[in-house]
Amino acid sequence: MHEPRRTIPGQTIDSEIDVAVVGAGPVGGALACHLARGGRRVVVIDRAALPPMEHPDFDGRAYAIAAGNQRFLAEAGLWDGLPFTPCPIEQIRVSDGRPGRPPSPLFLHFDHAEANTGPFGWIVEARSLRIALNAALAATPGLTVFAPAAVQVQRQAEGANIEIAGGPRLAARLVVAAEGRASPLREAAGIPVTRIPYRQSGLVAAIAHERDHRNVALEHFLPGGPFAQLPMSGTEDAPHLSGIVFTERTATAERLHRLPDAAFTAEVARRLGHHLGAIRLVGKRWCYPLSAMHAARYFDTRLALVGDSAHGVHPIAGQGLNLGLRDAAVLAELILAGGDPGSEGLLRAYQAARRGPNLLMLAATDALDRLFSNDNPAIRLARDLGIAAVHRAPPLKRFFIRRAMG
Numbered sequence: 058m059h060e061p062r063r064t065i066p067g068q069t070i071d072s073e074i075d076v077a078v079v080g081a082g083p084v085g086g087a088l089a090c091h092l093a094r095g096g097r098r099v100v101v102i103d104r105a106a107l108p109p110m111e112h113p114d115f116d117g118r119a120y121a122i123a124a125g126n127q128r129f130l131a132e133a134g135l136w137d138g139l140p141f142t143p144c145p146i147e148q149i150r151v152s153d154g155r156p157g158r159p160p161s162p163l164f165l166h167f168d169h170a171e172a173n174t175g176p177f178g179w180i181v182e183a184r185s186l187r188i189a190l191n192a193a194l195a196a197t198p199g200l201t202v203f204a205p206a207a208v209q210v211q212r213q214a215e216g217a218n219i220e221i222a223g224g225p226r227l228a229a230r231l232v233v234a235a236e237g238r239a240s241p242l243r244e245a246a247g248i249p250v251t252r253i254p255y256r257q258s259g260l261v262a263a264i265a266h267e268r269d270h271r272n273v274a275l276e277h278f279l280p281g282g283p284f285a286q287l288p289m290s291g292t293e294d295a296p297h298l299s300g301i302v303f304t305e306r307t308a309t310a311e312r313l314h315r316l317p318d319a320a321f322t323a324e325v326a327r328r329l330g331h332h333l334g335a336i337r338l339v340g341k342r343w344c345y346p347l348s349a350m351h352a353a354r355y356f357d358t359r360l361a362l363v364g365d366s367a368h369g370v371h372p373i374a375g376q377g378l379n380l381g382l383r384d385a386a387v388l389a390e391l392i393l394a395g396g397d398p399g400s401e402g403l404l405r406a407y408q409a410a411r412r413g414p415n416l417l418m419l420a421a422t423d424a425l426d427r428l429f430s431n432d433n434p435a436i437r438l439a440r441d442l443g444i445a446a447v448h449r450a451p452p453l454k455r456f457f458i459r460r461a462m463g
């Protein structure tokens with residue numbers, strides 16, 4: 058049962074809604090679909106047009122979606138709409154090494170069979186998620202999208218006024234900032250942010266390879282930064298396909314990014330090893346400067362921060378989007394339980410549930426980065442022994458498996 062709606066005194070409004078989500082990225086979009094499917098009246102506003110985000114060609118970018126978030130995306134009506142089959146991650150291999158040399162013999166190997174569950178997660182092409190999102194945003198009853206559109210938000214204790222340029226004036230009980238890292242709503246609320254620069258950049262590409270990846274993901278810790286090979290579903294042109302994400306100091310990453318295809322491919326091969334046979338690049342390659350950040354609070358009057366608006370982690374563990382989707386799942390569950398979606402009690406409960414796990418992941422990925430982006434022989438030995446110890450201790454392995462599954 059919904060509580061009676063309150064109109065903000067002195068304001069003329071066209072419509073009253075439950076939740077206005079600002080930002081139609083994967084986190085805001087999935088949250089909006091989930092809430093609308095749960096019977097809430099939802100509006101989504103994005104400053105950019107949504108169709109161009111679909112990138113018609115394969116572009117090499119992919120997300121690792123943890124098993125818990127797969128369920129959330131399914132409940133939001135997105136999973137079944139993915140146009141390209143996601144690839145399950147059935148095994149994860151973590152090793153330590155140096156480019157051009159075989160991985161350290163001490164490595165961690167996680168097999169989903171040991172956790173007695175389904176896959177650890179799935180690799181989903183970024184454009185596949187975008188196509189499914191755009192289709193669901195257009196088709197979900199109870200949900201209205203304004204994009205491209207500028208929005209002005211005024212928040213008071215009773216509710217928020219949403220003014221969409223060229224569109225209606227709305228009264229919402231809750232505004233969700235899902236605007237990505239540079240969140241104007243977070244800034245307008247005066248919520249401070251702690252930033253950690255990494256002086257590293259991430260290189261992202263996709264490769265076709267000779268041999269089957271057998272749904273194994275590889276995380277290879279190299280002195281310049283981690284290197285990940287993520288198994289993807291093949292295409293007609295490239296039946297054996299993987300995503301590649303690796304980090305290097307920014308000057309090195311920029312130099313690698315500018316290399317001709319053959320030389321760049323040779324650099325990838327040096328880091329990957331030979332287990333997949335000959336490789337070739339598919340699609341584009343990308344280079345992103347990396348940093349981590351965390352908002353001091355996840356809420357303000359009638360405002361909740363989700364996804365990258367609240368936190369950004371090092372991509373070492375591929376957890377950025379996963380944390381955002383967990384935010385969305387927790388906020389959706391609290392809102393759909395009933396009551397006022399923008400009440401201070403609900404927003405406090407949301408923050409209490411999400412700040413701890415997000416901070417833990419931020420600290421863990423930061424520590425991993427410091428531990429692994431290092432060529433000191435003593436640290437190398439200590440971390441190899443640590444890796445071997447986890448490998449021999451089934452309860453510890455299960456702990457890591459559960460965390461990886463979200």
Ligand SMILES: Cc1cc2nc3c(=O)[nH]c(=O)nc-3n(C[C@H](O)[C@H](O)[C@H](O)COP(=O)(O)OP(=O)(O)OC[C@H]3O[C@@H](n4cnc5c(N)ncnc54)[C@H](O)[C@@H]3O)c2cc1C
Pocket residue numbers: 079080081082083084085086102103104105119120121122208235236237238239241259260261302345363364365366372375376377378379380381
């Ligand atoms: C190299 C790299 C690799 C990564 N790999 C992974 C991975 O494997 N797995 C993973 O989980 N995560 C990964 N991430 C992180 C992931 O990309 C982000 O965490 C995710 O995109 C955050 O989603 P979001 O919806 O919060 O924000 P965004 O994707 O940034 O979306 C924000 C949306 O808000 C809109 N917007 C912005 N400002 C306004 C405004 N003022 N008004 C209206 N709309 C606005 C934008 O147009 C955009 O549509 C990676 C990141 C990098 C850099």
